[in-house]
Amino acid sequence: MSIGSDIAALFAEVAREQxxxxxxxxxxxxxxxxxxxxxxxxxxxxxxxxxxGLDPFSAEExxxxxxxxxxxxxxxxxxxxIAAE
Amino acid sequence: MPQPLLQSEPDSLWQWLSSAGRLSRRSLxxxxxxxxxxxxxxxxxxxxxxxxxxxxxxxxxxRDQLPAALALIELDGIARRIVLCPPDVASTHLxxxxxxxxxxxxxxxxxxxxxxGEFFVPCAQGIVPGTPNREPSEETDxxxxxxxxxxxxxxxxxxxxxxxxxxxxxxxxxxxxxxSTFYDIRRYGGLQIFLRAMLGGGSLVLSSALEPVGDFxxxxxxxxxxxxxxxxxxxxxxxxxxAVGRIAPRYxxxxxxxxxxxxxxxxxxxxxxADIAHAFASTEAGVAFDVGDGxxxxxxxxxxxxxxxxxxxxxxxxxxxSGRISFGYLGxxxxxxxxxxxxxxxxxxxxxxDGRYHFVGRRGGIINIGGQKVHPEEIEAVINRHPDVQMxxxxxxxxxxxxxxxxxxxxxxxxxxxxxxxxxQILDACRGTLARYKVPASIRFVAAIEVAASGxxxxxxx
Numbered sequence: 001m002s003i004g005s006d007i008a009a010l011f012a013e014v015a016r017e018q019x020x021x022x023x024x025x026x027x028x029x030x031x032x033x034x035x036x037x038x039x040x041x042x043x044x045x046x047x048x049x050x051x052x053g054l055d056p057f058s059a060e061e062x063x064x065x066x067x068x069x070x071x072x073x074x075x076x077x078x079x080x081x082i083a084a085e
Numbered sequence: 086m087p088q089p090l091l092q093s094e095p096d097s098l099w100q101w102l103s104s105a106g107r108l109s110r111r112s113l114x115x116x117x118x119x120x121x122x123x124x125x126x127x128x129x130x131x132x133x134x135x136x137x138x139x140x141x142x143x144x145x146x147x148r149d150q151l152p153a154a155l156a157l158i159e160l161d162g163i164a165r166r167i168v169l170c171p172p173d174v175a176s177t178h179l180x181x182x183x184x185x186x187x188x189x190x191x192x193x194x195x196x197x198x199x200x201x202g203e204f205f206v207p208c209a210q211g212i213v214p215g216t217p218n219r220e221p222s223e224e225t226d227x228x229x230x231x232x233x234x235x236x237x238x239x240x241x242x243x244x245x246x247x248x249x250x251x252x253x254x255x256x257x258x259x260x261x262x263x264x265s266t267f268y269d270i271r272r273y274g275g276l277q278i279f280l281r282a283m284l285g286g287g288s289l290v291l292s293s294a295l296e297p298v299g300d301f302x303x304x305x306x307x308x309x310x311x312x313x314x315x316x317x318x319x320x321x322x323x324x325x326x327x328a329v330g331r332i333a334p335r336y337x338x339x340x341x342x343x344x345x346x347x348x349x350x351x352x353x354x355x356x357x358x359a360d361i362a363h364a365f366a367s368t369e370a371g372v373a374f375d376v377g378d379g380x381x382x383x384x385x386x387x388x389x390x391x392x393x394x395x396x397x398x399x400x401x402x403x404x405x406x407s408g409r410i411s412f413g414y415l416g417x418x419x420x421x422x423x424x425x426x427x428x429x430x431x432x433x434x435x436x437x438x439d440g441r442y443h444f445v446g447r448r449g450g451i452i453n454i455g456g457q458k459v460h461p462e463e464i465e466a467v468i469n470r471h472p473d474v475q476m477x478x479x480x481x482x483x484x485x486x487x488x489x490x491x492x493x494x495x496x497x498x499x500x501x502x503x504x505x506x507x508x509x510q511i512l513d514a515c516r517g518t519l520a521r522y523k524v525p526a527s528i529r530f531v532a533a534i535e536v537a538a539s540g541x542x543x544x545x546x547x
Contacts, residue, residue, distance in 0.1 A: 046492075
């Protein structure tokens with residue numbers, strides 16, 4: 001399973017917990033249009049670190065905060081690739 | 086030696102404790118020894134050197150509490166000032182503490198000798214026979230060190246009258262009581278128990294930093310403890326020990342942290358015949374009040390009423406004025422804890438609901454979740470309500486999105502539901518009562534949660 005599908009599952013999980021209605025996810029959907037708010041993303045980022053050991057935001061290089069769902073997934077794919085090296 | 090009838094209030098701790106009488110039947114004890122209070126009327130732990138300490142500013146530094154307790158009894162009214170040094174104060178802070186307090190003598194055990202410079206008086210291994218002159222000549226300053234998280238301890242000045250101001254009013258003093266406390270007596274909460282035992286005609290069983298909680302409970306039980314105190318964290322740990330059945334106290338006291346409803350209920354279940362009281366006190370503000378109705382928080386009527394203790398709520402924080410408050414901090418230019426009317430600003434945040442004020446946390450302990458303020462204690466109170474939870478600690482975890490999120494560490498009881506189910510139940514309880522940003526983003530089950538030397542939950546600042 002790719003990290004992309006894990007992330008999609010996690011969006012759904014957090015949306016359910018936080019009583020948010022998740023929009024159908026697509027690559028160019030804006031994160032702010034997913035139906036999730038910043039608290040949801042804070043939780044998602046924390047769980048991704050817990051489950052996969054990935055924390056792209058604390059990496060040495062400065063990262064721009066992702067704008068779309070695709071940006072978000074690519075950020076983690078990049079982090080996973082570095083971690084696998 | 087029979088004491089003359091006192092014409093007025095005693096002038097020293099020795100006079101107070103001897104006027105309570107029955108010295109030969111009262112004692113101070115620790116893991117190794119037991120000293121009868123009568124021994125102090127015919128000897129001294131300072132040998133023949135007590136007289137040399139008259140008028141001096143004394144740093145009292147011992148590893149164990151027993152020699153410190155005996156030295157306190159002897160030095161009050163003799164020394165100009167006593168600095169009570171808990172054993173966990175970092176040695177790097179001591180030169181600053183000594184300079185601020187104008188220390189010109191050190192009393193202590195061998196480890197303290199190197200601090201003393203030219204003037205060091207060792208505590209003897211026991212009471213050295215002699216006829217010490219206990220005639221008081223000073224109103225001694227008692228300097229307590231606060232256990233600040235920022236490192237440098239603050240030096241809080243009290244005198245015996247401010248320290249014992251809450252004691253005569255207390256109805257909890259059974260004559261002949263055997264007191265004990267999880268606290269170190271060199272901290273305010275422990276010192277209150279020491280003084281209650283000494284003024285109230287009782288004995289005291291001292292704790293020891295290295296002693297497992299089960300051994301301590303067994304030892305206090307063997308000594309027949311009747312009155313015992315600790316922080317809610319101390320008590321949560323004690324209730325996890327099978328040895329809790331070794332004590333059968335008549336009076337159980339909590340102070341130093343928020344007593345939530347769960348810990349009050351658990352203690353009532355463990356000790357159904359005991360009076361269970363939680364006290365609000367701080368080193369700076371002294372003892373403000375005791376609550377004995379079994380409920381957390383305190384009646385709203387306490388605020389604004391006239392009397393020995395006046396309290397008001399300013400910007401959510403409890404402010405207190407009474408004859409028991411400290412004289413503030415020693416040291417030039419140190420910001421004082423008082424507001425413009427002489428009330429101590431406690432920094433403890435209260436909220437009013439259902440006719441009672443409830444403590445929700447410390448002003449300095451707030452976690453900021455994307456601009457929303459959270460007190461970890463209010464979340465812990467919800468988690469602790471679950472019957473399978475022994476204790477919990479809520480802390481901030483850094484978040485690139487909201488600055489921080491809250492996460493919880495939880496210690497479960499011996500018998501508990503499967504952890505997955507338990508986690509879901511705890512989160513349900515949190516979602517049912519707390520705003521969503523206060524619901525922990527993750528729950529970690531841990532074997533133990535650290536309790537600091539102060540008896541309070543160790544909290545880490547992010």
